[in-house]
């Protein structure tokens with residue numbers, strides 16, 4: 136592949152020496168679970184997300200699971216309560232909801248932002264059984280809407296920031312802040328290696344201003360225990376690994392630069408792709424979008440993908456099957472969510488990481504423009 140979609144060794148190349156030094160320090164420290172390196176990650180993330188608390192956890196799915204479990208432990212949600220979720224998202228968003236015994240209500244996206252449609256959120260929220268809203272900043276684009284601030288008086292609003300680290304909302308959230316991860320009641324981040332800031336394995340965190348949620352998430356992630364050998368909850372082991380925390384601490388200060396690099400590639404695509412069969416994502420020149428993916432829509436997705444492959448351009452599909460059509464969700468397979476299904480059929484992700492240089496992006500755009 137002349138223009139690979141992604142190669143994680145290339146993505147991490149600028150950090151190799153620092154990553155080796157930082158992980159080596161953990162190896163020699165003898166502190167292999169929790170400890171000061173994890174604490175530093177939590178301090179760094181709380182500062183970056185402008186929240187009072189951050190709890191490091193094992194991955195992004197666990198971050199969201201633990202938030203919903205903690206809300207249940209506190210009686211703020213109860214099993215069977217309905218949670219509004221985007222119909223167009225990675226399945227982990229929905230798995231966190233159903234894992235907690237909550238009932239997902241799939242809400243269709245807007246075709247311009249590919250994020251959950253705020254008008255439909257407002258309509259669906261009229262059902263009194265709806266007790267929560269999961270806002271997913273998909274592909275790195277902030278999904279906040281001004282009207283969610285009023286909804287948050289009645290609904291617990293959780294953010295899935297797995298794809299949007301460093302993103303900034305044009306509209307303040309319920310805490311008066313604008314950074315993704317501080318907009319709702321609690322937020323889950325992922326540092327999965329392919330995310331904008333990726334570890335060298337699985338990792339994640341929860342950010343929140345709510346002390347009770349933070350405490351309970353931390354306990355649940357540690358066998359349900361606040362205090363050694365005293366178990367308050369039927370918990371899990373979902374702790375953050377300090378080797379991963381060390382890697383994230385190396386990369387976090389470069390979040391703006393990493394997101395900025397992606398934006399420059401997106402800008403080139405936006406300026407240079409002009410094929411009539413392609414619908415480009417809305418380009419915004421702000422941190423409202425941190426370009427985790429550059430997703431185009433096209434009626435001829437599979438044929439275009441093959442053409443790009445034949446011309447040395449790697450692509451991906453995020454995602455080919457929406458959650459409600461997955462085999463594990465047979466109970467939702469009968470739902471009709473035409474917009475989410477259309478996106479699944481038409482979406483194609485172009486390369487947008489450090490593996491793609493500006494010249495590569497221009498070459499990819501011109502290959503794409505020559506498609507017929």
Ligand SMILES: *Cc1c(COP(=O)(O)O)cnc(C)c1O
Nearest residue numbers: 194195196225227228297325327
């Ligand atoms: C990656 C991702 C997750 C899950 O994060 P993991 O760390 O892989 O468990 C959740 N939601 C979205 C939108 C994601 O992209």
